Amino acid sequence: MTQATLQITIPVEQAVGMVLPHDITEIVKDSFKGRAFKKGHIIRLEDIDHLRRLGKEHIYVLQLGPDDIHENEAALRMAEALTGTGVEYSPEIIEGKATITATVDGLLKINREALLQFNLLGEVMCATLQDNTPVSKGEQVAATRLIPLMAQRQMVTEAVARATSGMPVIQVLPLAKVRAGLVITGSEVFYGRIQDRFEQVLREKLARLGSTVTSVGFAPDDPALIAAEIRTCLEHGAQLIVTSGGMSVDPDDVTRLGIKEAGAEAMVYGTPVLPGAMFLVGRIGTVPVLGVPACGMFHKITVLDLVLPRILTGESIGREELAAMGHGGLCRNCTHCQYPVCSFGKT
Known part of the structure; x- marks a missing residue:
């Protein structure tokens, strides 16, 4: 941007x-923040006092050169470059910003390295929600703008190039709607010593993500019987297996042995997430298998809520992905849970 501009x-x-x-922009503490005057407004005599109350003693007279770009044009160009599948940007620029919203319910994916390189330019900015945040259709997930009123056109061209150099910076991936099989383990439940509470918890979590439970099996603390129930779920067409309980260090906790006996591969046991340290993820053929520890029945939100949406986008979760969850993996156990509007699971 030249000084003459x-x-x-x-x-x-x-x-x-x-x-x-x-x-x-006008800001009134605790009551209003928004446009007092819109770009293109023709200033009237009655506007002068209002402008002065906003601290405006002078008004710019713009003279754009061929190498200059205005904030509105820049915002539109950058928003187009930043958006991938499952998101859209508004053609209306408000206070210099272009807003980006989800077009589907799903999981927000941010290309963090590309976003960093974009923001390192300094005169442009893009702010997003965190990677892997569940979002709803119509929800704002990002905003971008030019920081000065005008800039050199070449600088915005470079920002666009950085935003389009690889995977899209901002995407929302829809969640697959799968048929899930549940295997409720534990001799205390199987023999009727206590009433099972896990099935309803898991049904509700899956239903909120658009999936259904099509088969439920119960097994005592016996690896062979647990494996048999998993195979039965698969025979009934389950596209996802979720087991409950039996994942701790007690001698009777043999669920992960049953999962292995059922043919699970690529099994990873243990996560740096609380609640949910004794969580297991694996697969039988192409079917993901999730072993949920008993904390999943007590706590409203656990590692299952972090992993399940990613599984439903088709992502493969292994040791590296689980290890990365340690940063942000401690739940605050708030009295009134507001997940996902919190730090849990946000790396």
Whole structure:
């Protein structure tokens, strides 16, 4: 941006009849933040006092050169470059910002390295929600803008190039709607010593993500019988297996042995997430298998809530992915849970 571009200003009282070159924001503590005057507004005599209350003693007279770009055009170009599948940007620029929203319910995916390189340019910015945040259709997931009113066009071209150099910076991946098989383990439940509470918890979690439970099996603490129930679920067409309980260090906790006996491969046991340290993930053929420890019945949100949406987008979860969850993997156990509007699971 050349200094000559913005050097022309005039006192606000001489600006009647002029066209505003940008939105002017008004902030009233605890009650309002928004546009007091919209870009393109023709200044009237009655606007002068209002502008002065907003601290505006001078108004810019813009003279754009061939190498300059205005904030509105820049925001539109950058928003287009940043958006991938499952998101869209609004053509209306408000206060210099282009907002990006989800077009589907799903899981937000952010190309964090590309976002970093974009923001390192300094005169441009893009702010997003965290990677792997569950979002709803219509929810704002990001916003971008030029920080000065105008900049060199080449700088915005470089920002666009950085945003489009690889995987899209911002995407929302829809969740597959699968048929799930549940295997409830534990001799205390199998023999009727206590009432099972796990099935309903798991049904509700799957239903919130658009999936259904099509088969439920019960097995005592016996690896062979647990494996048999898993195979039965698979025979009934399960596209996802979720087992409950039997994942700790007690001698009777043999669920993971049953999962292995059922033919599971690529098994990873243990996560740096609380609640959910004794979680297991693996697969039988192409069917993901999740072993949920008993904490999943007590705590409203656990590692299952972090992993399950990613599994439903088709992502493969292994040791590296689980290890990365340690940063942000401690739940605060708030009295009134607001997940996912919290730090849990946000790396």
